Amino acid sequence: MEHLDTSGPLPRVVIVGGGFAGLEVAKTLRKAPVDVLLIDKHNYHTFQPLLYQVASGGIEAESIAFPIRRIFSRQKNFMFRMAEVLRVEPEENLVHTEIGPIRYDYLVIATGADTNFFGNEQIKHYSMPMKSIPEALNLRSLILQNLEAALVEPDPERKKALMTFVVVGGGPTGVELSGALAELRNKVLVKEYPELDASEMRVFLVEGKPRVLGTFTEQASAKAAHFLRKMGVDVSNGVHVQSYDGYELRIDDGRCIRTRNVLWSAGVMGAAPPGIESGAVVRGNRLQTDEFFRVKGLDNVFAIGDVSVVVTEANPEGYPGVAQVAIQQGMQLARNLVRLLKQEPLKPFRYFNKGSLATIGRNKAVADLGFIRFQGFFAWLVWMFVHLMSLVGARNRLIVFINWAGSYFTFNSITRLIIRRYDRGSVPKPAAPKEEVKAAQQV
Amino acid sequence: MEHLDTSGPLPRVVIVGGGFAGLEVAKTLRKAPVDVLLIDKHNYHTFQPLLYQVASGGIEAESIAFPIRRIFSRQKNFMFRMAEVLRVEPEENLVHTEIGPIRYDYLVIATGADTNFFGNEQIKHYSMPMKSIPEALNLRSLILQNLEAALVEPDPERKKALMTFVVVGGGPTGVELSGALAELRNKVLVKEYPELDASEMRVFLVEGKPRVLGTFTEQASAKAAHFLRKMGVDVSNGVHVQSYDGYELRIDDGRCIRTRNVLWSAGVMGAAPPGIESGAVVRGNRLQTDEFFRVKGLDNVFAIGDVSVVVTEANPEGYPGVAQVAIQQGMQLARNLVRLLKQEPLKPFRYFNKGSLATIGRNKAVADLGFIRFQGFFAWLVWMFVHLMSLVGARNRLIVFINWAGSYFTFNSITRLIIRRYDRGSVPKPAAPKEEVKAAQQV
Structure with a gap:
């Protein structure tokens, strides 16, 4: 697809998936000497932690979705393609998509997870x-x-x-x-x-x-x-x-x-695209990587986020499938890619667990934050604050806040x-x- | 459908359509000694004048839609049914719907207009x-x-x-x-x-x-x-x-x-439901009514808004298909229904034209308001104000305003x-x- 190759001589990093992991890689590479091409089947990023509020009618779909083109409208080395990925062909450095094949120098698979019905x-x-x-x-x-x-x-x-x-x-x-x-x-x-x-x-x-x-x-x-x-x-x-x-x-x-x-x-299962050798696909259709996120058996193909499982001796089970892991992995991978280009040694991934939060309803949440645990109203305030701050865009934050405040006082x-x-x-x-x-x- | 007849001995006004006209009838009847049953195929009212902004990505769909149950949550004599109307059977005082037949004492047809492709x-x-x-x-x-x-x-x-x-x-x-x-x-x-x-x-x-x-x-x-x-x-x-x-x-x-x-x-054409005698269905599939909105040939069936055309000697062409006409007709009809129940004489419809507004873009609109006409920035401010104020619900107004303000300053x-x-x-x-x-x- 010659028309996709307008990128010049810089190495091309192709990222598949615009979730937390994929976005973080692209953002962190904003000043790197690479061309970034992000592929997603949707033209927006979904803030998955609040999907349940869309389902229950608490907030608009638009408030937890953010057009990917808009997020990167000022990033010069960024291109976006809305396309379904059909398969990866690592031998040829190609990703086959519904809009044609796309060549990569480095491939980041950040396709996340699908619902697992366990074959039923x-x-x-x-x-x-x-x-x-x-x-x-x-x-x-x-x-x-x-x-x-x-x-x-x-x-x-x-x-x-x-x-x-x-x-x-x-x-x-x-x-x-x-x-x-x-x-x-x-x-x-x-x-x-x-x-x-x-x-x-x-x-x-x-x-x-x-x-x-x-x-x-x-x-x-x-x-x-x-x-x-x-x-x-x-x-x-x-x-x-x-x-x-x-x-x-x-x-x-x-x-x-x-x-x-x-x-x-x-349950969830990794949304690993076809084409990766079966030896690298492990339990739950996830891609096994080393601590530098290299997919087993491949040098220039990386996997992060819910689709991946970092298997090391110290940590044979990998990390939990949460946004924090995806974001930290995305940032780490981007920095390692820069090191790779500079021929510097790569740094292994170390997960910093900031804690877990879940809300049950009005005034009710639970928080496990390192050494502190608390539940109830204060946990609910923390939950609200963390989720509001994590939303992309000031306008989204404001609108979700209005919705929440309105619902809080009126239940309507x-x-x-x-x-x-x-x-x-x-x-x-x-x-x-x-x-x-x-x-x-x-x- | 016995389960729909929980209404007691009051006369039942059935309104088909939750647009401007239908909503206004239901609201104006809030203290009348009748049971109001509103039927719509959607569970929300659509603010049609801003649909083009949903299409062009200016505002969320949710901001111009309002759940009908919510609008009437405090109105005691109101019931809602989400259903597609299949046909009217005036001889039996029945509306046939996908959820079964519904009996009426008075029927208000406010089904609005569909797109007219002129048969192509x-x-x-x-x-x-x-x-x-x-x-x-x-x-x-x-x-x-x-x-x-x-x-x-x-x-x-x-x-x-x-x-x-x-x-x-x-x-x-x-x-x-x-x-x-x-x-x-x-x-x-x-x-x-x-x-x-x-x-x-x-x-x-x-x-x-x-x-x-x-x-x-x-x-x-x-x-x-x-x-x-x-x-x-x-x-x-x-x-x-x-x-x-x-x-x-x-x-x-x-x-x-x-x-x-x-x-x-x-172009548009009236969305008149089947079952009304053909003599009453005129040009553009609209229902011909007298100045009391009685559908030609029927005593207890009324039509208002875009689906109707009020034909009188003074006004053989009817009124334009705009929200103002629908709202004024809805209010007038509801008041006439109350007069009918009290056996008082009905009042004929007189349209009060408040004027017309259209926006072309940022800072650009045209306004024809009675004796005053103006165009440009001030017309655009008036257009914004009128449309914001017409939206149902303070929260919707606020969110649309944030969207507009945000777009105005950032074009994003x-x-x-x-x-x-x-x-x-x-x-x-x-x-x-x-x-x-x-x-x-x-x-």
């Missing part, structure tokens, strides 16, 4: 993931559509199923989402759906591990579960989902929950819009019992 | 309308996708077609949209698409009547055309589009413009997101020349 096609079809803005908007539409449908459903059992929400997976996303749903019931349903009985809306959180927020301290986990239960969330630990056919969710403790809303936040978040109706659409459906199919048509 | 299926398929939020978001996606595609298009003719925008129809929407596109070129393209030559982006405005803004004064029209030309819009009057096959737009002055972006704002509007890629999809395509189909695949 039925669950994949019927449950709702939440890893991108379109997915979060679909989820918002489904929640609101099912409340509208519940209003006109004469059969009590079907109505109950429409008003039953099961969040699978008790990591930060699952905890925050089930908290947001409980607040929707406790604060919004009463006002805006007076014909519905709010007590009929049920929120379940189902987690396979013995406690929610498994990566947090036990104290934080226990407090989060306590907060959730106080808000009326039915929290189960150490149980696993066996099947979901769109109507009935079966759990391995013998329960069967009738629900039309299953929100899947139970404004974005409960079904912009596009969600429709499971033409994906082939696994067989469902006949009677249930009829029920679906009536709703 | 090819133009309908290939051009972009802009009457709803999903349509405005599709248009935004198409504009941004085609700029991305232009970046990697090696063929100069095809590249030019991707960067050519033709707005058909020079009413307020067409004028405002072509102005916004010209600003996109003049202010944004340079910064964010440095690889594209901004001078290659062309904006055309094509209007069938002898002047743009035909409903405004000649002075305002002339000034609007002058502003547009100064901004680099190619304005043509008195010409008509003959055909558009997705690649070539043919105009009856002999020109053929190669373009991948045709934005259709050339933040919402240039392709949230969902626009795809003409599976609609059957009219035949296109073979070579062109190939071109489409390459883009």
Whole structure:
């Protein structure tokens, strides 16, 4: 693709993925003697930690998305291409994309993670993931559509199923989402759906591990579960989902929950692009790298963030899949690339853990910050501050702040819009019992 | 549908459509001894005058949409149903909807207008309308996708077609949209698409009547055309589009413009639901009413706003299809319904024209306000103020204001997101020349 080669004689660093990791590499390289080309299938960066608020109608999608071209509009050595990556061809130094092949001197794979349904096609079809803005908007539409449908459903059992929400997976996303749903019931349903009985809306959180927020301290986990239960969330630990056919969710403790809303936040897998030799692809479809982020077996291909796992003797399990790791890795990799060009020795990665935060609802959060742990109102203030400050752009910060402040004082978040109706659409459906199919048509 | 009849013995006013007209009826009836049931296919009200800013990426969709349940959360005699209306059955006092039949004592049809393609299926398929939020978001996606595609298009003719925008129809929407596109070129393209030559982006405005803004004064029209030309819009009057096959737009002055972006704002037609006797459906699929908004031949069915045309001897052409008319009609109808219940005489409609405003771009607008006409910066301030004040909700006003203020000082509007890629999809395509189909695949 000759038209892409307008870059002159500087070495070209191609970054695949505009998440926290990819952005940080590009930014840190702003004065380096390289040409940076960033590829992403979206033309915006998604601030994933707040996706659950888009899903629950707390903030606009636009407030947590930032056009990549705008972020880099003043960076001279930066180019952007909106394209889906098809595969990598390391032997030829090429990335094949839907807009043609793109040549690289150094390749940074920062493609992040996808939802992991652990191979269960039925669950994949019927449950709702939440890893991108379109997915979060679909989820918002489904929640609101099912409340509208519940209003006109004469059969009590079907109505109950429409008003039953099961969040699978008790990591930060699952905890925050089930908290947001409980607040929707406790604060919004009463006002805006007076014909519905709010007590009929049920929120379940189902987690396979013995406690929610498994990566947090036990104290934080226990407090989060306590907060959730106080808000009326039915929290189960150490149980696993066996099947979901769109109507009935079966759990391995013998329960069967009738629900039309299953929100899947139970696992992620690396979104490694095809073309990397299988020896480098490890557990969870992630790319194994050394402590300099070099993908196993390759010299000029690097992987960082959720798609990668840094395997060293001291740290055989890699680092957690959180924004902090991605950002620190991005910065470190960019600096190492500069060292590489100067033929200086590379520096290995050392992770500095600033701590963990999760919010459960209004005035309720948990914080594990190094030696300090605290929960409740102050943790919630810290959570708000950290997330506001992490948003790209002063305007986004201001708008999210207005939304939060407005919701805080009125409980009237404004974005409960079904912009596009969600429709499971033409994906082939696994067989469902006949009677249930009829029920679906009536709703 | 027995479950809808929870309303008790009060007469039931069913309103179809949550636009300016329908909302005003429902609001004005808040203390009337009636049950109000509003039906809309969306769960939100759309502030249509600012749709063009959603399309051009100036503001978020959420800022000009307001959840209907929220607007009426304190109105005791109000119910909402999100549903598509299938047909009206006046003999039985029923509205048939996708969620079942709904009985009424009084029916208000306020379904507004749809885009009118004047029966041309090819133009309908290939051009972009802009009457709803999903349509405005599709248009935004198409504009941004085609700029991305232009970046990697090696063929100069095809590249030019991707960067050519033709707005058909020079009413307020067409004028405002072509102005916004010209600003996109003049202010944004340079910064964010440095690889594209901004001078290659062309904006055309094509209007069938002898002047743009035909409903405004000649002075305002002339000034609007002058502003547009100064901004680099190619304005043509008195010409008509003959055909558009997705690649070539043919105009009856002999020109053929190669373009991948045709934005259709050339006409509207009433969105009258089926089931009304054909004698009452007049020109442009609108419902003919008397000066009390009674649909011709029916006693308890009323029509207001863009779907209606009030035909009286003094005013055989009806009123213009603008928000002011819809709002005034809604209020008048609600008051007449109360009079009807009290068996008082009805009052005929008298339209009070507050004037017309249209904006062309930064610092540029035209205002026809009764005896005063002015254009330029002051008109633009008035336009901003009137539109801000008309938005429902303090929070929406504040957010739109921040967006506008931010854009004004930086020209960096933040919402240039392709949230969902626009795809003409599976609609059957009219035949296109073979070579062109190939071109489409390459883009």
